[in-house]
Amino acid sequence: MLAPWRSPLARALHLNRSLVYARYVQLATVRPDGRPANRTVVFRGFLNETNALKFVTDTRSEKMAHLHHQPWGEVCWYFPNSREQFRLGGPLTPVTADTVDESLLKARRIQWHDLSNAARSQFAWANPGHPRDPQASFSPPPPDPNQPLPNFCLLLLQPVEVDHLQLRGDPQSRDRYWLQESGEWQQQAVNP
């Protein structure tokens, strides 16, 4: 069942569809030393009929180590055209070659297939974040679209708390949504 924040989010995506970077969001995680980390990732749509947001990442990236320590993430998503912000917090689930669930493995294969050649090639690059390797090739032959590289990770964010701020309007408006233990979403208007 679609969560109640899906409808305003779909509207924001529509209003900002002219901007390719309106699908770029900032994902915060927590480092093993307890300090925050923050980077831009590309929204890849929702997992099938669920409310889980899809991203892709490299198992060699730092954020994978963060998730062992603290699986929670928070996405901040600002939409420039409509001047609104969504904050989506919840557990992050990495789907890798080692994942057991067959339906998730299938989603990983489909996601790999749906990437561009350029995006797939990045997973064949030298170890990200390591000192620049002058020998390393950054133009490897394009990987097989039907066979995800072992370091390819489909990353799922399952929001349990969402904060929607609309800067347009006088006054501004702000709504909080949170998932209850019963599985029902609650919604409340809060002061902006």
Added chain:
Amino acid sequence: MLAPWRSPLARALHLNRSLVYARYVQLATVRPDGRPANRTVVFRGFLNETNALKFVTDTRSEKMAHLHHQPWGEVCWYFPNSREQFRLGGPLTPVTADTVDESLLKARRIQWHDLSNAARSQFAWANPGHPRDPQASFSPPPPDPNQPLPNFCLLLLQPVEVDHLQLRGDPQSRDRYWLQESGEWQQQAVNP
């Protein structure tokens, strides 16, 4: 002395000057329960001749409680026109009415004065994030530009680690900068 990442950051600001939202950044902090938080804030320039980034916030906002628990923050700054990202991590220092340092108090007064009437008025709004108060006024008379409201906070980020990723170029390029105990900045090219 200007840190070595100031020059590429100044260039990015120049290349993106047509976009008002190129001065909006995402600031990650850590909640008292150890989970990350992430929200958009407006870059207000650098503090005098230092490398500290200025933001403003409300002492009633959640992020102030986060800083008691974990003073570290990380800003993610994506520039759409030039397709590059800066990640800036370091301690956050709130400058409030209770701050003792006279030069910081002066910076707080100047920052308050430099805000628009609309921005100053937000500090006279009802408690942010609390259930929407139907009686609350969101159009109070504009506060005195020469007298910061008690809940006005100048927030300083003193970066000690910066990661600069440029998506343009084939291959992409990525540089890490970090502040050593000696007070000198180190720089290293890393794999994108």
